[in-house]
Amino acid sequence: MPNRRWVEVAVGGFMLIGLIALLFLAFKVSGLSFDQRSQGFVVEAYFRDIGGLKPRAKVTLAGVVVGRVQRIELDEEWFEAKVTLQLEDGLEGKLSRDTAAAIQTAGLLGDNYISLSPGSDEALLMSGDTLWETQSALILEQLINQFIGNSARE
Amino acid sequence: MLDWLAHLGRLGLTLIAALGRSGVFLFQSLNGWPRSSEALRLWVYQLYSVGVLSLLIILVSGLFIGMVLGLQGYTILVDFGAEQALGQMVALTLTRELAPVVAALLFAGRAGSALTAEIGLMKATEQLSSMEMIGVDPLRRIVAPRLLAGLVALPLLSLVFAMVGVLGGWLVGVDWLGVDPGAFWSNMQASVSFRGDVVNGLIKSIVFAWVVTWIAVFQGYDLVPTSEGISRATTRTVVYSSLAVLGLDFVLTALMFSNLS
Numbered sequence: 231m232p233n234r235r236w237v238e239v240a241v242g243g244f245m246l247i248g249l250i251a252l253l254f255l256a257f258k259v260s261g262l263s264f265d266q267r268s269q270g271f272v273v274e275a276y277f278r279d280i281g282g283l284k285p286r287a288k289v290t291l292a293g294v295v296v297g298r299v300q301r302i303e304l305d306e307e308w309f310e311a312k313v314t315l316q317l318e319d320g321l322e323g324k325l326s327r328d329t330a331a332a333i334q335t336a337g338l339l340g341d342n343y344i345s346l347s348p349g350s351d352e353a354l355l356m357s358g359d360t361l362w363e364t365q366s367a368l369i370l371e372q373l374i375n376q377f378i379g380n381s382a383r384e
Numbered sequence: 385m386l387d388w389l390a391h392l393g394r395l396g397l398t399l400i401a402a403l404g405r406s407g408v409f410l411f412q413s414l415n416g417w418p419r420s421s422e423a424l425r426l427w428v429y430q431l432y433s434v435g436v437l438s439l440l441i442i443l444v445s446g447l448f449i450g451m452v453l454g455l456q457g458y459t460i461l462v463d464f465g466a467e468q469a470l471g472q473m474v475a476l477t478l479t480r481e482l483a484p485v486v487a488a489l490l491f492a493g494r495a496g497s498a499l500t501a502e503i504g505l506m507k508a509t510e511q512l513s514s515m516e517m518i519g520v521d522p523l524r525r526i527v528a529p530r531l532l533a534g535l536v537a538l539p540l541l542s543l544v545f546a547m548v549g550v551l552g553g554w555l556v557g558v559d560w561l562g563v564d565p566g567a568f569w570s571n572m573q574a575s576v577s578f579r580g581d582v583v584n585g586l587i588k589s590i591v592f593a594w595v596v597t598w599i600a601v602f603q604g605y606d607l608v609p610t611s612e613g614i615s616r617a618t619t620r621t622v623v624y625s626s627l628a629v630l631g632l633d634f635v636l637t638a639l640m641f642s643n644l645s
Contacts, residue, residue: 234425234429237428237429237432238428240432240436241428241431241432241435241436243436244431244432244435244436244439244537244540245540247439247540247544248539248540248541248543248544250547251540251543251544251546251547252543252582254547254550255479255543255546255547255550255578255582256578256582258550258569258573259475259479259546259550259572259573259576259582260479260573260576260577260578260581260582261572261573261574261576262578284570284571284574285570285573285574286566286567286569286570286573287566287567287570288564288566288567295564295566298566336465336468337465337466340465340466340468341468341567341571
């Protein structure tokens, strides 16, 4: 029979592991979170329709992942989606001011992500700036509806 | 024919009597649980023997089950180009079903059978009767700490199981097969709800904890005090608890998740 101190320490460790597991399931798995302040190289972009874009979706430039979607909110003035992007710190001051952002879909059933394409402006993009050149998500159902509507009229 | 009918009747009566005995047994052992430091010490010791000692098997099986889920899920989802939904699949399967059920089955095999054998041997060697003789209530001294320890240990073990399983799925899906880590976690977080999935899974495992420890302790206390009786009771503990866990799981799932479809 192991001694009493060891038993108590082991049980304490056991309960601690259980608690850690609960916290892991709460915050990491089910995404319960407190509002975090944005930090690093953060830019904003406004979209008319974001489709199925989710927080933490990837942001790519030339197909290379360069950041994540940090937050998605509704802009209550223009009723557009305000998407906050967190990009790699090394890119700050290297992209041009008129970089364009487009929401694209990975494959037919895949996730939405944001693809950036560099512009030609002399001015450079700094943290806190807003991307003005944006392209909303392509929503397949709307396209199909339009197509059906058009062909019915003809 | 009449003999057969009489046999059936006897069987029914024994069954109902056993149910009644186990109910009284549960009530008596939990009633008047002393709140002394000695009782706490006994409880901690039992928590060690049913919880801490089961941790290894839970960690290892959780990891492998998560890894298998990741691998199988990936090979199916990749056909549809939807391998990014892997995190969601692994996490939902684990938190809703696999973690509570598999942890309870492993717990019944690892800790439940040990409880039955321990108490059964105490009864066979007349330690329980001797305790009563010197004025110590064996229900309070032996049974109650074990019941309460099982009740606390299994929910914790099933949380650990779910965590390790998700990590196993992550290891295979993201580290090995190259699913995008952001998509893995974000799909998971978007679809798993804390109240609806994690807490419901926890409620399931609390129910299973009651059932498994109750069956284990009662089988040990109620057995025929011979070596054969002990072996039969140990087998019965594992069989009955597994059946009860699987049956109750269906009922609980129907109550909790049937409106989600």
